[in-house]
Amino acid sequence: MINTLENFLNNMDKINSIGFEEGQGVTRLALSKEDMKARDCLIRIFKDMGLAVKIDSVGNIRAIKEGRDKNLSSVMVGSHIDTVPNGGKFDGLLGVVAGIEVLNRMIKKNTPHSRSIEVVIFSIEESSRFNFSTVGSKAMTGKIDVEDLKLHVDENGISIYEALIDRGYNPNNLKKYIINPQKIKAFLELHIEQGPILEKENIPIGIVEAIAAPIRLQIELEGEEAHSGGCPMNMRKDALVAASEIILGVEEVGNKEAIYKTVTTTGNCRTFPGAINVVPGKAELFVDIRGIDGESMRRALKGINNCIYNVSKKRNIKSHVKVLSREEPVKCSENMIKLIKSICNKLNIRHKIMASGAGHDTMNMSKVVPSALIFIPCKGGISHNMKEDVYLEHIKTGIDVLYETVLELAK
Incomplete structure (x- = not known):
């Protein structure tokens, strides 16, 4: 088994270094400089394979193996290579290198295909730096404009727009690179589940029917700085204490909506001035609401806003809520689901129709072209963590399913 994955594993190791x-x-x-170095490495791999490479205004990379009939729409496979801080080795990168492996198999076997096949690397998928996710697929499908790129900034105040220009891209040409849906037959993404269900049920393949969407909030709380020894307890306007109540409120709202598979997370809390002997005058929270039920997500948002209002009023502090992004859950293509099910049955592979709690580039692609998201299990359901890991046999199974699906679509 390891020999059959030798090229795949070498490419994974090369990028993960x-x-x-x-x-x-x-x-x-x-x-980041690491992201750019990884992009350059993959571009070299693509060119060594004899693939044509195209790069758009936000840094999306498309490597193309031409089909026999250039007039036919192409089949697209891919994911992302950027990570969260201190992340794992498989989130995103698995889908890109699996796409490379599919093309390597076809090249070695000299497999004929009428449609062109593309491996795409989507730019800026993770929200870790700019608090805004799936930028590349949003740009490719016409879901954002230049003002969106200027609006979202990192902790140093650098906008996506500025960062793109600094890396040699031209985000002003955004509209030029929006894909024509008539020219894309289908999009496929192979990904680790990022949850425990497949491993717990001992099922090697998940076929996703719905993808959760995020609502992301930035909450600013303004109280009053005071001397920690000199200010009586009953006279304080402690922004951090207010934040702690809101954090618990966010969790309570999530627990109420859990039956609808909605989750709520306070992913970051910053305190100002951040000194041990000063009552915090300001606090900033970042909240992530996710779900596959739009009504449940809207109730969660309303519940959190009510909590912020009540805590702010009780503690006599000012609050401001900024919606960083708001998206709707999406359904994957029923025809694509049927196709992947038939391939799993042909290969005698156990599979499960399921939802994705995490967002992926597929959610944007599915709005304009038939799209599918294929999961393989990850050990312990752990992801966005340096302990993220998968079994080799599951990698092989995932690539086998991806390969057969691409072949069928590319006929």
Whole structure:
């Protein structure tokens, strides 16, 4: 088995050496020097394979193996290579390198195909740097404009727009690179589940029917700084204490909506001035609401807003809520689901129709072209963590299913 995956594993190791630190995992934040180095490495791999490479205004990379009939729409496969801080080795990168492996198999076997096949690397998928996710697929499908790129900034105040220009891209040409849906037959993404269900049920393949969407909030709380020894307890306007109540409120709202598979997370809390002997005058929270039920997500948003209002009023502090992004859950293509099911049955592979709690580039692609998301299990359901891992047999199974699906679509 290892021999059949030798080329795949070599490519994974090559890219995962970029941004890796022992005991710290992999950190390749979007448009960082590590991200750019990994992009260059993959472009060299593509060119060594004889593929044509195209790069658009936000850094999406498309490597193309031409089919016999250039007039036919193409089949697209891919994912992303940027990571969260101290992340794992498989989130995103698995789908890109699996796409490369599919083309390598076809090249070695000299497999004929009428449609062109593309491996795409979507730019800026993770929200870790700019608090805005799936930028590349949003740009490719016409879901964002230049003002969106200027609006979202990192912790140093650098916008996506500025970061793109700094890396040599031209985000002003955004509209030029929006795909024509008539020219894409289908999109496929292979990904680790990022949850425990497949491993727990001992099922090697998940076929996703619905993808959760995020609503992301930035909450600013303004109280009053005071001397920690001199200010009486009953006279304080402690922004951090208010934030702690809101954090618990966010969790309570999530628990109420859990029956509808909605989850709520406070992923970051920053305190100002952040000194041990000062009552915090300001606090900033970042909240992530996710779900596959739009009504449930809207109830969660309303519940969190009510909580913020009530806590702010009780503690006599000011609050401001900024919606960083708001998206709707999406359904994957029923025809694509049927096709992948038939391939799993042909290969005698156990599979499960399921939902994705995490967002992926597929959610944007599915709005304009028939799209599918294929999961393989990850050990312990762990992801966005340096302990993220998968079994080799599951990787092989996932690539086998991806390969057969691409072949069928590319006929």
